Amino acid sequence: MARELKVLGALDAAKTQWYHFTAIVIAGMGFFTDAYDLFSISLVTKLLGRIYYFDPSSAAPGSLPPNVSAAVNGVAFCGTLAGQLFFGWLGDKMGRKKVYGMTLMIMVLCCVASGLSFGSTPNSVMATLCFFRFWLGFGIGGDYPLSATIMSEYANKRTRGAFIAAVFAMQGFGNLTGGVVAIIVSAAFKERFDAPAYRDDRAGSTVPQADYVWRIVLMFGAVPALLTYYWRMKMPETARYTALVAKNAKLATSDMARVLNVELVSDEPEQPLPVGHGDREQFGLFSKEFVRRHGRHLLGTTVCWFVLDIAFYSQNLFQKDIYTAVEWLPRADTMNALQEMFKISRAQTLVALCGTIPGYWFTVFLIDVVGRFAIQLGGFFFMTAFMLGLAVPYHHWTTPGNHVGFVVMFSLTFFFANFGPNSTTFIVPAEIFPARLRSTCHGISAAAGKAGAIVGSFGFLYAAQSTDSTKTDAGYPPGIGVRNSLFVLAGCNVVGFLFTFLVPEPNGKSLEELSGENEVDDAPEDASSAAAGEDRSTPAPDV
Template sequence: MARDQLVVLNALDLAKTQWYHFTAIVIAGMGFFTDAYDLFSISLVTKLLGRIYYTKPGAAKPGTLPPNAAAAVNGVALCGTLAGQLFFGWLGDKLGRKKVYGITLVLMVLCSFASGLSFGRSANGTIATLCFFRFWLGFGIGGDYPLSATIMSEYANKKTRGAFIAAVFAMQGFGILAGGIVALVVSAAFDHRFKTPSYHENPAASLAPQADYIWRIILMFGAVPAGLTFYWRMKMPETARYTALVAKNAKQAASDMSKVLNVEFEVEEEKIQRIAQEPANSFGLFSKEFAKRHGLHLLGTTSTWFLLDIAFYSQNLFQKDIFSAINWIPPAATMNAIEEVFRIAKAQTLIALCSTVPGYWFTVALIDHLGRFFIQMMGFFFMTVFMFAIAIPYHHWTLKPNRIGFVVMYSLTFFFANFGPNATTFVVPAEIFPARLRSTCHGISAAAGKAGAIIGAFGFLYAAQSTDRTKTDADYPPGIGVRRSLIVLGIVNFLGMLFTLLVPEAKGKSLEELSGENGDENDGEKQAASARMASV
């Protein structure tokens, strides 16, 4: 037990679950709802963009986005997200969580709306404009990662902190689901009003003029949930841990938490000054002391998030191609443009509903019972198993009688990603680092994840195609690029298991116990080590 714990922080650690916990989950979680909607909705409309802007007159089949354009459209928001995580993570420790929180939300609202208004004199001009706005959309989304996680961890009690942080992240599942539902509703509404023939029946008429509205409406809808939560975000008080341990304003911390907990707290100015003089509260991010205390922890959180996102984002971004390979989505030429959007949205909604969303909430329910370490290790293990089970006999799964089995196994990889490292890699960095570096370290960890996502978006989208232009399509068995990609992703997941050994267990400990901020010089180090050994 930390010997100098502030009364106000101890009250937060021991507080029973109250209304303000749920309010914080919804306010922070709606940011993640919007994040997921914006990041993943683009995969619903990329084929439509190819039809609209890259179909050549008189061509035998609908146009598709060139590989470089497809990679840019899918990956540019991830580049912005990486930059935003580093910048806003650092800024959240310098200016405070609340001050920076509203900036990220405004950026998300404006750029979601602007993405749907992308125009240009040529196809490449329109795509370039879209990429510009999606970069800045990603920049705002990036800030939401460290800020939401840090705010929730610093508001939560230590008994259910993991569940509360995971619940914020679990809103991402609903955002992915909402993207599919919005695409279903919009495409169904237009398709029912404007019936068009398939491309084979009439190439000129298969693309209804209204198709250009569909992708714009789907992308612009991301501004709605973010805008609805702006007022409530601005009403949230700054976290007591930032105010007391970083800003060193004992009076403000006591006042803010008195309103939140409906309990009066004494102002502990002397204790805050004494804590500030502790050696554990003086080292910086690039110091030898940080490397000694938290260097392996930061390596563990960055490496596991990096490896996880290579697999997770690759699966999401080219799942439409996988569904096409097993003929779950028919060839583009047999459908009109709007029907293709409907079918892609239907497939992705089904995956989200049956595996993605349940996986998140299994983590919420069990993380404070099983522990972060166990869930992360288990998730990586089963992702490895199912990825190899899909990839090695890949052509077996493409046969019509076996397609349902393929979908089930593919769904299980998503389930164990979310009941596993996709949630825990978000939770742990918000718990194990000192308050003055917490947002920064979470941002660094999240940025490493987005670096992995960029590799998935730019690298595996190419790998999933036959990229050797010296050979004809007949030289490649169907889906050879996808199969090789899945094998590589299986190896990536296995490496994630190994690097999980560097991540400490944070279950049941206060944030100050884990970081050693209020106790003896080695308290945090000992607590983290003992917790990890207990979990193993």
């Protein structure tokens, strides 16, 4: 395989240069949009309840019924799971670049459509919103395996972890931007309708124009995705896909010479290698050979991502309920609708700024120094410790005067999620599987994560909503459902800690070393190859 690996060796040894940063921004803006779209819904769900489910005969403000709230929050994850599996498989069949633009356009169209959700009844509006958010999630799902795979295949082996982590870190800025946009829009409408002619501070009051607020917030997610579409289409196919899957090392060399300032010399033939070249290494997904080589790796990446996302998305989507339970945020019946949205957005933005974003960038700066394994283990350990630190003395944190301590510890769980398994579960599956299965395996791992997000979004909702009110009457303090949920999430982190030991450490190794694609180099010459006059001193790539 020495001949085919010339361009790949040059990529592994290439110095960090401007195109690497360009690729990070192009791929990262997809994740910026992903995070904005997935988490902005949590900022507007309270407002949706007030607008569409307000009961004039009740003194309490309106709220989404539990089943409607679960659907609105969780349906995008169902779409994301499907998109990760489908586009992950398609990225290996058609190539990374050909599929990359499709996902972005789906996201743009569905962002706009979500904001234009229509219907003659509250339930029909919510059904329309859920329909468009499912397909929005489908496009978002494709971004996971494709962005990770593209960045890993462009990067050199010394800084590959940091490059992939930097793409994923754009999630933090998307999360932050969602909060900032919600603050600006809600404040603008609040200022306009705080005028004496419009002012209404009654509990549960909602001015009719508030219906524009949630629509604007959701539609804004189309802007960053649309801005990067042109540059995505200009990116060449990755050299590793072209050389190892399409089997055209000459074209791979030509593509990389256009964008990277490295010395690339190739004496490869212009035409792709014959389809049967290297067939004895053509083991398929879930074949016995795949299970022998990579089965435990795939088990480790899927289980770790699954349990991580139960905890991570539960925290993100329902942190507003947690803040209310510990009385950091006022009760809904003390604010009008726009005031409530403003305060929720401000609280979530503060946590994103102080805990979420620093965690991502600690990973970027340290992952190629301490390695993926140590960061993932440490993240799961400290997430467990801080969640137990919140859950065991939960009644202490809910007493007046202790709310600041609760918020600080809660922010630290976000920090160690992102300086930990939330980043590494995204990075490692893009490094340890063969090129022809890399996008598919990453998609499977990511889909397991979204299955965890679905469990978290539906399960935590019922735990937090269905138990608090009923058990308070029985003598239990408010928020007992939140406390039990924190214990469950801590248990999920323990499972992730243990399954981390199934995943290899990719730090400092080339993708071909990790995937075993260069193992055919030492294979003996077989009779059919000798008869055909084939030169087995440079075996075909493992594709």
